[in-house]
Amino acid sequence: MPVIVDEKTKLIVQGITGYQGNYHSKAMREFGTDVVAGVTPGKGGQKVNAIPVFDFVAEAVEATGANTSCIFVPAPACKDAALEAIDAGVKTVVIITEHLPVLDAIHIVAVARGRGVTVIGPNCPGVASPGKAKVGILPTKIFRKGDVGVVSKSGTLTYEIVNAITESRMGQSTCVGIGGDRVSGTSFVEVLALFEKDRQTKRIVLVGEIGGTAEEEAAEYIKKNVSKPMVAYIAGRTAPPGKRMGHAGAIIARGRGTAESKVKALEAAGARVAKLPTEVPTLLEEL
């Protein structure tokens, strides 16, 4: 049971001719991802890192049988890019783009839901499954194949924790960065469901942060549906209310979204909650 990406992933990179698209198409290929095409409107016919570039996603799908797209285009063009990918029949869309207007995110997610398409992001680092494939910008070097499933709202904090797991001689089955915006295509709950079914995943790490109620919803789900042992970390325990802490979604508003509420819910659901990211590997070993 793959968790979003695996050996069968055939990837299109939208925005491949840009700096990030170019750099990461190469990095993803080096990780082992089958990057089959790039799309940049008006640049069809070119090649980037020996990957053929098309004008339209539908052309790329037609020519290569691609089933997944990774989007690097700037926010103003992102809704168009994501909807084009969905319309072209791609089954998984990973949106790296940050600062996507929230109404655009709502629209993309609603359309994807109707078409049975999985959207990861926006504003996320993507998904990596060591030994199989990586779709996104997670640094290759920090990963090691193993049995820990990691799901996180954060980017660099995920790297921090994945790295700490690797340095403690454990490894990851799949790491999913779902993004820290207010509206994300995929929430903790959907990823937890995949980890629960995935045979390679034996333990799960959830990295949340203040704001919203996604962690509480995850806790509710864990209580009823997750049998695998879990460690969690919630960033922002010391963040003052009312301040937006970098991520659009990371804000304690109206007394809701506090770290305490999330920690309490996750502990009640049976997860061990780390006080600091550096404690995650220790708690994993204790499971």
Place this chain on the structure above:
Amino acid sequence: MKLFEYYAKGILARHGIPVPEGFVVSSPDQIRSVRGPVMVKAQVLMGGRGKAGGIRPADSVEDARKAASAILDLNISGYIAKEVLVERRLDVAKELYLGMTIDRSRKCLLMMASASGGMDIESVPEGEILMLPIDPLIGYQDYIGRKVVGFLGVAKERAAHVEDICRRLCELVLREDAELAEINPLVITKDGRVVAGDAKITIDSDALFRHREYDSLKEDLTPLEEKAKRLDIAFVQLDGNIGVIANGAGLTMATLDSLNTYGGKAGVFLDLGGTDDPEKVKNAMLLMHEANPKVILLNIFGGITKCDTVAKGVLEAIEGQRAKIPIVARIKGVNEEIARTMLKDAGLIPASGLSEAAELASKESARVV
């Protein structure tokens, strides 16, 4: 981006939602005439301005000028109004609440209505608030308005009017990229009109690229916040004495949490986000020097942001700084070896892990000079 009441009401009016007649002034002598009873209202973004004396009635030009003059001197939770709105006083029969916001769990817009208008919606019990998620693929349809009217118990002769306002509010949110739009109170007057008594609108700052009309609007920012915004660096002012520079929101928050464990407190934090431009790193460092913390904690986990890029920016920034603020640097990830060599002789305090960095910075911040 939060908008002042008068600006928000201008948007309501543009979308056909009735607002009281009024005008904005920045000094009392700009009030030349008032027609009948008016309210003079402080234009601040903080809540609780009524309790602070920021809303006053007036019945003549002299009264209105006096009220305006008093209000412009007020300190409302740290903010001083630069403008007042003078508008026709409403003859209130009933105050309702109508608002729209983002439903993060359901991933859609949410319409909210309550018969307990006029007070902070936070203090209204949930059972008294109707919450209607708007399916993005269905959009606003008339049944939504009918549900609102039914819940609020609006009299038959005004039902069509309130339904119309619901539809227009939803259109406004979509058209203007508002992440929050509240009419509180939505006033039913004694003569049966339905008018927006107050308005709060927040525009999604990520959507400003398609709303150039807000470019000229000034936000209430401190000089440092202003500078950070221009440089596209997330800047948050806190109340400790350690300046934290990190990349990514989650890592920044985790850094603050780690500091807390060792007794340190962050004063300012800068989130570089995903950048690979040494100039941006340099600017962040310079900005941090301006904020003048006791110690700077640099915590970078390089991915998109490469470590050597960070090192380059740091070196350029500390060159020629007269006041040497101690810098604890923890730089990890892509090209960290190159960065380490580059920074070897720069006089930074190196740390290998997040906890060690937090500990060192906390100790440094507690040192008595």
